[in-house]
Amino acid sequence: MPANLEHIQQIMAEADTLFSTEEVEAAIDRVAEQINQKLFDSNPVVFCVMNGGLIFSGKLLTKLTFPLEQSYLHASRYRNETSGGELFWKAKPEVSFMDREVLIIDDILDEGHTLTAIVDFCKRAGASKVHTAVLMDKQHERKARPDLKADFVGLYCEDRYIFGYGMDYKGYWRNAAGIYAVKGM
Ligand SMILES: O=P(O)(O)OC[C@H]1O[C@H](OP(=O)(O)OP(=O)(O)O)[C@H](O)[C@@H]1O
């Protein structure tokens, strides 16, 4: 169904700003510094989780100062909706990472089913170690496992539906240069 652009515009007009561009950029700098310290001699394969991980990955990668290979994978659970369902693999990794360290970069750890499935996949495919980096970790009690955490986290946010910096509202506003929460959600 074609998007109702008036509705999409209204979502942005009424949204609450959770983090400004400057705050998000500072968080990306912090994560880059942590990754540079931890993975500098690990020769990792770095995977961007499409689509949401695109902007965080792009910005982060330019701040990583050691040799690495980069690729992408696409697993989707929300399919442009605001609640998650079954995980659907749209593109599995094509490069071999047998006995390699892997860094998975995604926009958000929400319930964590997506990241859990991707990490399991990488381990089954022979990765020697799997590291995870997310721009946002949403704070609530519905994680796939109670102890589920990413190794590198940009910012923590409240339990609301958020968009911007790669995260979408019904397929839109991934391009928004800040982190916003939908009014009433
Ligand atoms: O922690 P979870 O509850 O599993 O949710 C997080 C995942 O959901 C979003 O992807 P989505 O399925 O919307 O696909 P997309 O990136 O293509 O929008 C987001 O990019 C994460 O990959």
Ligand code: HPA
């Ligand atoms: O709050 C969210 N916003 C955008 N995409 C998401 N995927 C999981 N949670 C979210």
